[in-house]
Every structure is written in structure tokens, then in C-alpha cells.
Amino acid sequence: VTHKGVGEGRELTAETLARVEGEGAMHVVVRDGQVSDVQLRIYEPPRFFEAMLRGRGHTEPPDITSRICGICPVAYEMSACRAIEDACGVSVPEDIALMRRLLYCGEWIESHTLHVYLLHAPDFLGYPGAIEMAGDHRDVVERGLRLKKAGNALMTLVGGRAVHPVNIRVGGFYRFPTPAELRAARPQLEAALDDALATVAMASGFDFPDFEQDHEYVALRTDRDYPIEAGAFVTSSGHAFEVASFGDRVAEEHVPHSTALHARLRDSGPYVVGPLARYSLNHDRLPPTAREAADGAGLGPTCRNPFRSIVVRAVEIVVACEEALRIIDRWSDGGAPSVPVPPRAGVGHGATEAPRGTLYQRYELAADGTVLRAQIVPPTSQNQSSIESDLRGFVQARLHLDTEELTRQCEQAIRNYDPCISCATHFLDLTLEEA
Amino acid sequence: MSALVVGIGNPDRGDDAVGPLVAARVARLRLPGVEVVTYDEPLALVEHLPGREAVVVVDAARSADGRPGTVHVIRVGSAPLPRDTAALGSHGLGVVEAIELARALGRLPAQLTLIGVEAGAVDMGAPVSQQVRDRLEDAVRAVVDALPASTPKGA
Numbered sequence: 001v002t003h004k005g006v007g008e009g010r011e012l013t014a015e016t017l018a019r020v021e022g023e024g025a026m027h028v029v030v031r032d033g034q035v036s037d038v039q040l041r042i043y044e045p046p047r048f049f050e051a052m053l054r055g056r057g058h059t060e061p062p063d064i065t066s067r068i069c070g071i072c073p074v075a076y077e078m079s080a081c082r083a084i085e086d087a088c089g090v091s092v093p094e095d096i097a098l099m100r101r102l103l104y105c106g107e108w109i110e111s112h113t114l115h116v117y118l119l120h121a122p123d124f125l126g127y128p129g130a131i132e133m134a135g136d137h138r139d140v141v142e143r144g145l146r147l148k149k150a151g152n153a154l155m156t157l158v159g160g161r162a163v164h165p166v167n168i169r170v171g172g173f174y175r176f177p178t179p180a181e182l183r184a185a186r187p188q189l190e191a192a193l194d195d196a197l198a199t200v201a202m203a204s205g206f207d208f209p210d211f212e213q214d215h216e217y218v219a220l221r222t223d224r225d226y227p228i229e230a231g232a233f234v235t236s237s238g239h240a241f242e243v244a245s246f247g248d249r250v251a252e253e254h255v256p257h258s259t260a261l262h263a264r265l266r267d268s269g270p271y272v273v274g275p276l277a278r279y280s281l282n283h284d285r286l287p288p289t290a291r292e293a294a295d296g297a298g299l300g301p302t303c304r305n306p307f308r309s310i311v312v313r314a315v316e317i318v319v320a321c322e323e324a325l326r327i328i329d330r331w332s333d334g335g336a337p338s339v340p341v342p343p344r345a346g347v348g349h350g351a352t353e354a355p356r357g358t359l360y361q362r363y364e365l366a367a368d369g370t371v372l373r374a375q376i377v378p379p380t381s382q383n384q385s386s387i388e389s390d391l392r393g394f395v396q397a398r399l400h401l402d403t404e405e406l407t408r409q410c411e412q413a414i415r416n417y418d419p420c421i422s423c424a425t426h427f428l429d430l431t432l433e434e435a
Numbered sequence: 436m437s438a439l440v441v442g443i444g445n446p447d448r449g450d451d452a453v454g455p456l457v458a459a460r461v462a463r464l465r466l467p468g469v470e471v472v473t474y475d476e477p478l479a480l481v482e483h484l485p486g487r488e489a490v491v492v493v494d495a496a497r498s499a500d501g502r503p504g505t506v507h508v509i510r511v512g513s514a515p516l517p518r519d520t521a522a523l524g525s526h527g528l529g530v531v532e533a534i535e536l537a538r539a540l541g542r543l544p545a546q547l548t549l550i551g552v553e554a555g556a557v558d559m560g561a562p563v564s565q566q567v568r569d570r571l572e573d574a575v576r577a578v579v580d581a582l583p584a585s586t587p588k589g590a
Contacts, residue, residue: 048559067447070475114478118536131532134539141540149482164475 010403026410028395035396038388040414050374058084058343058369059170065361065376066164069420071114074107074159075354076376077168078229079361084170086244087348087365090341095334096172101229102327103158103165104352108228108320109151109192111355112275112313115418116199117144120310123412124206140202143195147317150192154324157185172338182328189328193321197293199314204297208307209409211394215304215386216268217277220353226285226319227278227353234281236302237268243351246360252377263382270385273357274417275312276303287326290318306390306416313418316355343369354379356418380419387417437488438466438582441480442473443530444495449561450503450554456563457493457552457574464575469582480533481542489546491581493574494530496551503555504570508577511547548581550574 010030029037049068053061061084065076078100085092092100117140118130127133134141157177159165167174220231221240233249234240241249252261264270271277279286279294280302286294294315303312345367351360357379364373394413398406442458444451455473462471474480477494484490496507509516515538516531530549537543552574555564 052560067445070445118478129532131535131539134536138540141536145481145540152479152482 026391026414028391028410030395030399033399035392038391038395040384040388040391040419050376053363053371053374056371058088058341058363058365058371061361061363061371061374062168062170063166066168068376068378070164071111071420072107072354072356072359073164074104074155074168075352075359076361077165078104078352079350079354079359080363081168081170082230082243082350082352083348083361083363084350084365085341085348086350087346087363088341088344088369089346090171090339092172092339093335095176095331096338097230098327098331099158099173099176099334099337101225102324103155103168104229105320105324105327106151106154106158108355109196109317109324110148110155111151112317112320113144113147113151113199115355115415116203116310116313116317117141117148119418120313120412120415121203123415124203124310143198147192147195147199150188150195151320153188154185157181169338171341172336174337176334176337179331179333182331186325186328189321189324193289193318193325196314196317196321197289199317200293200297200311203311203314204299206310208305210305211307211390212304213306213386213390213393215389216265216271217280218265218271218273218358218382219278219281220351220358221282222285224285226282226287226290226323228320228323229352231351231353233351233358235265235271236277236281243360244349246349246351246377247362247375250377250382252381261377261381262385263377264385270389271382272386272417273379273382274309275316275355275357276306276309277357278353279303279312279315286315287319287322289322290315293318306413309416309418343367356380356420357382378420380417383417383419387414387419390416438469439483439487439490440469440471440578440582441483441490441492442471442494443475443477443480443492444473445475447559449556449558450552450564450567451495451557452563453495453552453554453567453571453574454493456571457550457578460571460575461578464579466579466582477530477533478536480530481537481540484537484544484547485542487544489548489581489583490544491548491550491578492530492534493550493552493578495554495557497554498551501553502566503553503564504566505553506570506574506577507549507551507553508581509549509551510581511543511549546581546583550577550581 027039061080062077065080066073068076122129122133125133160167217236220227221234222231232242250263251266252263254261283301297311347364349362351358360377362375366372390413440461442454444454446452446455458471458473515535
């Protein structure tokens with residue numbers, strides 16, 4: 001972190017954002033008492049996956065896209081499967097959809113726990129990082145690692161491997177876990193549910209700055225359940241649209257300071273995806289234990305303070321544990337673990353709720369299944385404009401703080417969004433203007 | 436199994452692949468009593484260190500004046516590893532942080548060695564550089580040398 005005075009103004013710069021997945025940098029310029037520029041800069045090498053997918057067979061995108069992110073491989077696999085199946089006119093039966101949801105619960109537990117305990121909690125408890133926090137709060141860190149391990153175990157059980165699950169294919173799975181294997185996972189998940197509830201209690205006791213934001217929220221929504229592996233889009237201003245309309249509603253643009261595309265709604269501008277949006281648009285879809293935990297934590301039906309996202313993430317860990325137990329309890333034997341997905345020429349769309357927010361993919365296939373074009377819109381690129389707008393307002397109201405403290409608080413504000421900067425970068429040839 | 440060899444890195448990112456590549460070569464030696472795994476998330480180390488007699492971690496490294504392919508061997512002792520430099524490890528939530536977290540939680544194994552192979556380009560889709568390829572066997576030897584003496588070598 002560097003900071004320097006510039007004439008009458010000053011600049012806040014965090015050259016490498018600590019505790020953000022991937023690599024990124026923040027640059028805020030203040031002149032004459034006004035925030036004049038805010039840039040979340042991304043210098044992770046550009047992602048080349050969209051280009052790499054062209055010319056591949058229609059069964060390959062789940063495996064290939066899972067390598068984009070070591071934290072949320074399932075999200076990439078699931079959105080890819082849904083998009084390819086959509087292009088081929090196939091919908092999977094209920095038991096395959098349920099098993100996908102179960103796998104995805106493992107990723108939510110793992111990813112949210114990593115963020116809540118090891119990346120974000122140190123901000124609220126006043127430590128530079130998890131290592132220093134572990135000295136004074138060993139039980140807290142141990143609980144986080146235990147929860148994360150439960151998520152990993154679930155991903156390994158259903159996905160075959162905790163990172164880059166190998167049991168997933170277009171059309172379903174190579175094999176289903178047996179009912180006995182699923183029952184054996186129950187005790188660890190019950191303990192995880194207790195740990196998740198303790199996580200909500202812990203996070204709700206943190207101090208939060210007064211910082212309500214009126215961002216437009218976008219999330220998936222279903223007829224029945226809290227959105228994870230399925231749903232259609234809804235927005236906080238009351239719009240609703242199908243996944244296939246994503247490209248008509250959302251424009252991706254590039255900005256000079258970033259290799260990630262910024263997404264905006266064509267008719268209303270920047271928006272936010274992720275836990276706050278999901279929660280606020282689906283509060284009535286929370287399963288009972290999670291609903292109770294949210295009430296107990298003092299969260300209303302909507303949450304507009306990005307700093308409280310740590311509480312909402314904790315509630316979503318409860319959702320994932322509760323849903324995983326429910327799926328295991330109602331699982332009988334399942335039918336075939338996959339359905340055939342014969343290729344055909346067409347376009348398909350898939351969207352699922354990655355831990356960080358909605359992840360959209362679109363594929364154009366030739367008649368033999370060859371991928372002609374692939375588009376991947378990860379959550380962080382959708383949130384980037386809103387993160388910058390948060391920083392603008394946040395810094396403006398805190399100019400009385402010294403630069404070091406203000407920089408630290410800005411980094412915390414960025415971590416509210418759990419940005420996965422490595423997934424947010426696209427394959428683009430960009431000339432970076434100015435230093 | 437009381438010895439563990441861990442290769443860390445992303446096979447799609449140029450020289451960052453060196454951890455998994457070295458791990459694969461060590462696995463082919465079929466050393467008795469030695470388990471070989473690869474992770475691309477360094478924090479996974481925290482879960483897998485306890486209960487091991489010896490652990491060797493191989494990762495791509497960056498140091499100020501290093502040349503690609505240079506093999507660094509660091510025995511992790513009682514002093515904390517420096518965390519404010521990019522001396523070792525190429526991952527956001529780095530290997531060094533994972534090890535120090537394990538230390539704070541009392542989870543360090545009796546013997547822990549880091550093998551850092553100096554990386555050149557780590558762009559997505561880049562091939563592994565010739566300089567790193569040329570030193571892979573040196574890195575494998577460093578791993579084997581770091582395993583406990585009781586472990587049969589070079590089988």
C-alpha cells in the first residue's frame with residue numbers, strides 16, 4: 001500500500017489488494033476536497049477461455065471453464081452445462097437437478113466460509129489478516145476451517161474432487177453417490193449447520209458503518225427455492241426476464257483502466273449481483289432455519305448495506321447446509337446419472353448463482369456440436385461499476401481520516417463484494433492509458 | 436503414509452505449472468510411504484499438514500533477481516517466513532500465508548520444506564518455458580533430498 005500527497009489533494013493506492021482472490025489494484029484520486037476519480041484496476045493476465053473454447057466439442061466446456069477459478073469451479077461447470085443443454089434442447093430430470101444443487105451447496109459452503117473467516121472477518125475484528133487473528137481467536141479460525149472442510153467434503157463426495165470436480169458432464173454426472181455414501185455425509189453437515197448458525201451470530205455482532213446504497217439488484221429467482229443452480233432473472237426495480245434475454249438486457253463495455261468488461265443494464269445502468277441481491281430478491285424463499293437465523297441477526301427482508309454482506313454470506317452458508325441435508329434426506333436411489341445430449345445447431349444460455357453472484361454463459365453450436373462462439377460473464381465484472389461507485393461515496397464521506405486508515409477501509413469496502421478478480425478478466429487486447 | 440509432497444500451481448499458466456509438473460515426476464518414482472498430491476488452492480495445505488512426519492511443497496516462485504528455473508530450497512523452521520515480500524509463492528492466498536496460518540494454529544509438521552522454482556511468464560495459455568523445463572529434474576532431486584532419510588530414495 002502506498003499513499004502520497006498530490007498538491008492540494010491526495011491519492012489512495014493499494015497496489016496489490018490483499019485478501020482479494022486473484023490480483024487487483026485500487027486507485028482513488030481526491031482533488032480540492034472532492035473524489036475526482038475511482039478506479040478498480042485489474043492487471044491479472046487476460047483470460048483466454050472464450051477464445052480457447054471456440055472449435056471445441058459441445059461436451060468440453062464444463063471441464064474447460066472449471067479451470068477458470070479454483071474457488072468456484074462448480075459455478076462455471078453448472079452454467080456451462082445449462083447453456084449447452086439449452087442449445088441442444090435438453091432439460092435434465094429432477095434427480096439430476098437436485099444432485100447439481102447438492103454439489104453447488106458444497107461450493108457455497110467452501111467459498112463463503114473462506115471469505116467470511118479468512119478474508120473478511122479480520123477487517124471487522126481489527127487484524128491485518130487471518131494469521132494475526134488466529135493468535136487471539138483460534139476457536140473462530142478453527143470453526144472456519146472446519147466449515148470449509150465440510151464444504152470440501154461435500155464437493156468431493158458429489159464432484160469426485162474438491163477442486164475442479166471431475167464427475168460432472170453435460171447431461172448430468174458420470175455417477176451418483178450411493179444413498180449410503182450420502183447418509184454417511186450427514187453428521188458432518190449437521191455439525192456444519194451448527195457452525196454456520198454460530199457464524200451468523202458472530203457476524204451479526206460486528207460493527208458496521210452506516211452506508212446504505214440504492215444499487216439496482218439482479219438475481220435469479222425460482223418458483224420454490226432459494227436460487228442456486230437455476231432460476232430466471234428478477235431485479236429490484238421490478239423487472240423480470242428469462243436467462244435467454246440476458247444479452248438483450250445487459251451490455252458489456254470496456255473501460256480503459258481494466259481488462260475486465262463492465263456490465264450494465266441497458267435501460268438503467270450499473271447493477272449488483274451476489275449475496276445482497278440474492279437475499280433481498282429472495283427473502284421469501286429462504287428455508288426455515290436460515291430465515292430464523294436472518295431474523296435473529298436483525299436482517300430485514302432486504303439488505304442495502306454492503307458491509308453487512310458478511311452477515312448475508314453467513315446466512316447463505318446456513319441455506320447451503322440446510323438444503324444439503326434436505327436433499328440427502330429425500331434422496332432415494334436416483335435414476336440414470338445423466339441423460340443424452342445430442343448436438344444440434346443452435347444458441348444456448350445458462351445462468352446459475354455462483355457464491356459471488358450470477359454467472360452467465362452463452363454458446364453457439366454448429367450442427368455437430370462444435371462451439372462456434374462462447375461468452376462468459378462472471379459476477380465480479382457485473383459488480384465492478386457498483387464497487388467503484390461505493391468507493392466514491394465512501395471516500396467522500398471519510399476524507400477526515402488519515403490516508404492509511406482510509407485506504408484500509410476502502411480495501412474492506414472492496415472485500416464486501418468478495419471480488420474474484422482473476423475470473424473477471426476477459427480476453428481483450430487493450431492499451432492501458434495513463435499510469 | 437507419513438510423508439506428503441504437494442505441487443501447487445495452475446497447469447494453464449505458463450511456468451506456474453511447475454508445481455504440478457514436479458509433483459507428477461515425483462509420483463512416477465513411486466517412493467514408498469510418500470503420498471503425492473496437487474492443489475491449486477494453497478490454503479488446502481492448512482488442512483493437510485497435520486499428522487504428517489514430513490511435507491515438501493513445490494510452487495512457482497518469484498524473487499527479485501531470480502532467473503527462471505532457479506531452484507530455491509527453504510526449510511521452514513521456528514522463525515516465521517517473511518510475508519511482505521514476494522520471495523516465494525505465486526498465489527494470491529499464498530503458500531507462505533497458508534504455512535503461517537498452520538503455524539498459528541499449531542498444525543505444522545515436524546519437517547516442512549518449500550521448493551520454489553523461479554518462474555518466468557505466467558500468462559494464461561503460455562507454455563512452460565525451456566529454462567524451467569531444463570531444471571525440472573533438479574527440482575525433483577531437491578524434493579527427494581528433502582524427504583526423511585528413512586524414505587528409500589530414487590527407487
